[in-house]
Amino acid sequence: MLATVIHAARDIRVEDVPDPVLSTGADAIVRVVAACVCGSDLWPYRGVTPTRQPHRIGHEFVGVVEAVGPDVRSVHAGDFVIAPFYVCDGTCVNCRNGVSTSCLHGGWWGSGDRFGGFADGGQGERVRVPLADGTLAVVPGPVSEDEIPGLLTLSDVMGTGHHAAVSAGVSPGDAVAVVGDGAVGLCAIIAAKRLGATTIIAMSRHPQRQSLAREFGATHVVEERGDAGVEAVRALTGGIGADRVLECVGTKESMDQALRSTRPGGMVGYVGVPNGGPELPVRQMFDRNVGVNGGVAPVRGYIEELLPDVRSGAIRPGRVFDLELPLRDAAEAYAAMDERRATKVLLRP
Amino acid sequence: MLATVIHAARDIRVEDVPDPVLSTGADAIVRVVAACVCGSDLWPYRGVTPTRQPHRIGHEFVGVVEAVGPDVRSVHAGDFVIAPFYVCDGTCVNCRNGVSTSCLHGGWWGSGDRFGGFADGGQGERVRVPLADGTLAVVPGPVSEDEIPGLLTLSDVMGTGHHAAVSAGVSPGDAVAVVGDGAVGLCAIIAAKRLGATTIIAMSRHPQRQSLAREFGATHVVEERGDAGVEAVRALTGGIGADRVLECVGTKESMDQALRSTRPGGMVGYVGVPNGGPELPVRQMFDRNVGVNGGVAPVRGYIEELLPDVRSGAIRPGRVFDLELPLRDAAEAYAAMDERRATKVLLRP
Incomplete structure (x- = not known):
């Protein structure tokens, strides 16, 4: 499948990578419907944060669940889901205190093999989601095409x-x-x-x-x-x-x-x-x-509160997307945001 | 009358100074019943804050009103009053927002002639209180002797x-x-x-x-x-x-x-x-x-809330005073606190 990999400052490539596979029992495989580029992705892009070796990038996406591991309870194949910009179990004391970004068992997209294998970034065709029950928020269907940008903002910027x-x-x-x-x-x-x-x-x-x-x-x-x-x-x-x-x-x-x-x-x-x-x-x-x-925004916990207002149109955060590109043009998406030609770019696999 | 004057680091003297006089119309003259030494008084005492010229010191006191200016409305001769560690009008937008330490017209004890004359410190026999309506909290009488330490803590440490x-x-x-x-x-x-x-x-x-x-x-x-x-x-x-x-x-x-x-x-x-x-x-x-x-605690606004609990004995903050000295021994009061022989010293004029 295709996914975005950063090799060095200003070197963003969309490459063939192995398909994700269920590995821990608590995972879900999500087919990405839409992803986007975050302002914080521009740090490694600009070289402010060094890129020591090529790695997957991206941490905001929505999609459809393709498969789940045997321990997953609240997410099912076919569900439309929002992934926050981090992984969390939803049950530890910090998650219960509303600070799921400090989840005792969670972590960050693209941050290595803590979760039983390569941790995918969000800018790809599919993503393995560890701790799927805690991480993913299910959007009750059906989801219409014009809802996608608004729902995608709940993965980061609206919650932030x-x-x-x-x-x-x-x-x-x-x-x-x-x-x-x-x-x-x-x-x-x-x-x-x-x-x-x-x-x-x-x-x-x-x-x-x-x-x-x-x-x-x-x-x-x-x-x-x-x-x-x-x-x-x-x-x-x-x-x-x-x-x-x-x-x-x-x-x-x-x-x-x-x-x-x-x-x-x-x-x-x-x-x-x-x-x-x-x-x-x-x-x-x-x-x-x-x-x-x-601090780093515990957006997972805000999705349930904000989702009804996004779906009703009471708030329209999806309007922040002013450029949409196919995933294969991820490099141009980064350049457009870096040069402030775009506020926020939506990527379609 | 007698009042405490700091001349330099570790040079605290109780000296004869002019009696305070009503000057702005909004003042009160308060006969000090009890004052005390603040942890922050130890900074100039220790030389951490330089003392460029001798000046009055002390900012926590309770006492009895002796006289008020013609513009004073809420404070009367004979009232027992608590003075917070600063002067405030109680009516400006910052006071109304609960941040009377940022009063647009207020200031600090001992800080010069902003209020129509020498601004007294609190460690003396009498103090001229500018903006008396905003600054002073009246304690409905009678006030018994054993209430004094608790009431005095409302000038600073309990509210802080x-x-x-x-x-x-x-x-x-x-x-x-x-x-x-x-x-x-x-x-x-x-x-x-x-x-x-x-x-x-x-x-x-x-x-x-x-x-x-x-x-x-x-x-x-x-x-x-x-x-x-x-x-x-x-x-x-x-x-x-x-x-x-x-x-x-x-x-x-x-x-x-x-x-x-x-x-x-x-x-x-x-x-x-x-x-x-x-x-x-x-x-x-x-x-x-x-x-x-x-930040710097807007204690004036807390007095009304805390006063009933202090008077009823539900809370006993006056217990922090573990040494009481006559005003003339103010130098020893500073030394005892500096050397941590005392937690907090009460001074009696």
Whole structure:
């Protein structure tokens, strides 16, 4: 079968690889209907994270179950499923605490042989899903073609944006600022509106993304950054800053923007992977009682809550996909996202 | 009148100073009944914070109102009052948001002439209280002598311990660890129990403080620090760490202890003033979804909630005072706390 393999920075290839096989008893084989490229996939693509040997890549996909191992109970052949960007058992204490990304028995797509064989990435024709009962969320059928993009966002970006909003404690009536206009930032706007925020400030300089931000519920757009960005947010929030700020980038500059745009006593919810830092300025946080909460988003646990709103069309996160390509063009998908020609690319095997 | 003046590191003097006078119209003059020394007073005492010129010191006191300015409405001569460790108007947007330490018109005791004259410290015979309506909490009389220590803790340490617990989101049934066995840490134990924590782990090596911790509600004491401390907390919490950890010290080591003792998805509530750092390790927080929330405690807003429990004896934070001295012996009070011969010293003018 075909799957995407990263060989080195800017060297993405779609190659013939062995078909996945059931191996642990708790696996499922899923035929991928749609996958996509994540902003975090761009790190190895750009060489920020080194690629020491060629390996499978991709961690967001939806598909149809082809086969399950003898220990699998809740997933059946023929089911349409959403896979989160990680593997989890759904039963350990961390999963029960809502932190399935810290599952005691889980792990990451493409991360080696912990699960009884090569751990597939999500950008391929088929994937072996370890711990299928905990990992996969079944979408009750039938699933129509135009539902696919929205469902696919539940594998990562919609759940991640939601996690930013939940971690920040967004509540009805809040003024919320969102730092980052990528797919996660845009989904964070959806999440903030869904949780009742009444002022939603999108920090974006990109005309198309500004437009989508407004469609998703942003009441204001701030193009300025740095001191000017802080002042612009304060001007929209009675002079004090936003109640909650959702940090959806992960750089030193974006976290600084978020912390300084938050009012005293407010909270930053952050989901942008802080690649190698930065450290947080605790004295600045302390003096103003600005908290920081969030992390790698436990999206598996959010699927059941968000799925009805996605299926009803109450929220339309699938709109973040602005380019669709066949799987064989995965290299172009990476290039388009790297060059910001696309916000998020959907891949069809 | 007599008041405490710091001249330099380890040079604390009780001196004759001018009597305070009403000056802004919104002031009250309070005759101090009891004051105390704060852990943070030890920083200038130890020279960690430089003392560039002699100035009044002290920021925790209770007393009786002697006079009020013509604009004061809610405080009257003869009232017994608690002063928080800062000045606030109680009406600005930050005060209304519960963050009176960020009052737009407030400030700190001893911090200069912002309020129409010399800003007194709390360790003296009398204090001019600016913004008296917002700053002072009236204790309905009569107030008995044995209530004084408990009421005095509401000026800082009890409210600060409570802020750690509130910031961490302590809820019924939680497992809570408390880093720091000073007066704030001990009060944080009271607060955690009061908010319903069922496992409360005091991290302390000091026999008398361990004993008080248990009296206040600690179910376990951990003497180990560093890796061994983390392991001991995990062993008491099903192997994963405490739901909430209250950081009541403010050093790099104590924050590290707190972060690593928190379970995935848990929260550190911190109130230990981070003197000059340290910065927070964001990647460690991100990977485990451990949040950090807290800061300089807005204790003024907690007095009304905590006062009934202090007066009824349901909580007994006044037990943190283990030494009482006349005001004229303030230098000895500082030395006793510096050398850890006393947890907290009460001063009587």
